Amino acid sequence: MASAPLSRTVQPETITKGITLTLQIDDAGALRQAMVAVLRDEGLITTDSVAAAMNAVPRHAFAPGEPLEKVYQTDTTLVPKIDAAGRQTSVVSASHIQAIQLEQAGVLPGMSVLEIGSGGYNAALIAELVGPTGSATTVDIDADIVDRARVGLSRAGYEQVNVVLADAEHGVPQHAPYDRIIVTVGAWDIPPAWLDQLTPTGRIVVPLRFAGITRLIAFDRSPGSLALTASNYRLGSFVPMQGGGAATEQLIAVTPNIGLRLDQQSTAAFDVPALRKALNSPPVVSWSGTPFDMPDELELFLLTSGPELPMLYAAQAAVDQGVVNRTVRNGTPALVRGGSFAYRIKRENAQTASGYETGVVAHGPEAEQIGSELLSMIRNWANSYFRRGAAHITYYPNTADTGHLLGWHATKRHGVLAVAWP
Numbered sequence: 176m177a178s179a180p181l182s183r184t185v186q187p188e189t190i191t192k193g194i195t196l197t198l199q200i201d202d203a204g205a206l207r208q209a210m211v212a213v214l215r216d217e218g219l220i221t222t223d224s225v226a227a228a229m230n231a232v233p234r235h236a237f238a239p240g241e242p243l244e245k246v247y248q249t250d251t252t253l254v255p256k257i258d259a260a261g262r263q264t265s266v267v268s269a270s271h272i273q274a275i276q277l278e279q280a281g282v283l284p285g286m287s288v289l290e291i292g293s294g295g296y297n298a299a300l301i302a303e304l305v306g307p308t309g310s311a312t313t314v315d316i317d318a319d320i321v322d323r324a325r326v327g328l329s330r331a332g333y334e335q336v337n338v339v340l341a342d343a344e345h346g347v348p349q350h351a352p353y354d355r356i357i358v359t360v361g362a363w364d365i366p367p368a369w370l371d372q373l374t375p376t377g378r379i380v381v382p383l384r385f386a387g388i389t390r391l392i393a394f395d396r397s398p399g400s401l402a403l404t405a406s407n408y409r410l411g412s413f414v415p416m417q418g419g420g421a422a423t424e425q426l427i428a429v430t431p432n433i434g435l436r437l438d439q440q441s442t443a444a445f446d447v448p449a450l451r452k453a454l455n456s457p458p459v460v461s462w463s464g465t466p467f468d469m470p471d472e473l474e475l476f477l478l479t480s481g482p483e484l485p486m487l488y489a490a491q492a493a494v495d496q497g498v499v500n501r502t503v504r505n506g507t508p509a510l511v512r513g514g515s516f517a518y519r520i521k522r523e524n525a526q527t528a529s530g531y532e533t534g535v536v537a538h539g540p541e542a543e544q545i546g547s548e549l550l551s552m553i554r555n556w557a558n559s560y561f562r563r564g565a566a567h568i569t570y571y572p573n574t575a576d577t578g579h580l581l582g583w584h585a586t587k588r589h590g591v592l593a594v595a596w597p
């Protein structure tokens with residue numbers, strides 16, 4: 176279904192042009208197969224159906240102006256839209272993220288699927304997966320993106336996809352109910368409309384932001400309960416949601432180059448002058464003896480198993496000046512108390528399974544104490560939860576009973592997200 180319409184448009188006017196166009200299409204086909212092979216090798220495509228869909232849909236039809244080689248790399252986003260403040264508001268997502276989400280969703284022929292956040296390419300993949308007896312709907316808040324998605328879908332032969340211009344905070348009631356809702360924009364919450372428009376056995380795949388991080392979570396309804404239970408979660412991030420579901424984080428500047436980032440609901444307060452002073456105090460470094468591996472899982476554990484930890488960020492300049500370790504550049508959970516703070520670092524250590532060892536650097540008058548607290552959290556994770564998927568993630572909409580919740584949870588606008596480490 177997918178590549179045929181494109182090749183139909185190849186009507187060589189001259190032999191030379193015909194050869195050129197044919198070569199381009201052959202190149203795209205070969206690059207597409209290579210992309211699928213890489214995604215399979217990396218364990219991101221695990222089913223033949225997703226492989227077949229990704230082999231069928233011409234990704235380049237949705238990325239006008241982008242070089243073919245770039246289009247078929249697995250980790251590259253395409254055709255970004257940038258707002259007046261220089262922020263990305265839309266991209267065609269990297270194919271490795273699309274593979275992860277499609278595998279999480281488990282889309283079957285005949286299903287009705289809503290994609291939130293359009294680009295065209297992923298909607299075409301969904302159309303391939305649901306087949307002629309299913310239906311694919313994609314919604315975007317941005318008229319330019321909707322137009323571009325429509326053009327791409329039509330060019331690639333997927334006119335059957337419903338393309339809707341709307342704020343997805345309210346879902347897309349006109350094509351509901353959905354067996355799968357695949358959210359391809361960073362969400363901070365799960366609005367009631369999504370649950371109302373989901374079938375009783377439906378699944379939501381959503382990049383959910385909490386505690387300063389995002390995880391791609393596949394949620395199923397829990398039998399006999401209003402709660403949603405995560406069947407799996409993965410690392411990944413998306414441009415943030417606009418419209419009614421938009422959320423902001425608090426940014427606390429410690430210096431012009433170093434800051435703490437907190438969820439918008441946090442009420443934590445920080446002694447910024449004391450922390451600034453701590454940055455100039457000698458670091459106290461200690462090592463855990465445990466392997467540095469799966470940092471995303473460790474990060475999730477640190478953020479959701481004890482006291483509230485803000486995310487510590489630094490600009491490259493602060494790293495270059497040796498004020499903080501380079502791990503801070505991408506954000507890392509920090510244990511902060513008064514004028515002292517600690518965060519994790521790594522070093523090479525051939526004695527560990529991964530060849531690296533996790534450690535802690537701490538600053539401030541309580542550096543020894545706070546450093547050893549963080550170290551014991553790291554050892555606890557390494558000894559008891561050192562595997563993928565150890566966290567149990569549950570979302571309770573406001574209609575559900577949350578009185579029993581004792582462990583870590585975050586109160587959102589429409590519900591409560593709970594993370595347990597059983």
Ligand SMILES: C[S@@+](CC[C@H](N)C(=O)[O-])C[C@H]1O[C@@H](n2cnc3c(N)ncnc32)[C@H](O)[C@@H]1O
Nearest residue numbers: 265267268292293294297315316343359417418
């Ligand atoms: C990462 S892009 C989607 C990529 C797309 N699924 C693909 O094929 O690769 C995220 C999109 O979400 C859209 N978006 C942001 N907030 C939205 C909202 N409230 N409702 C619908 N779409 C929204 C943005 O305009 C943007 O185009």
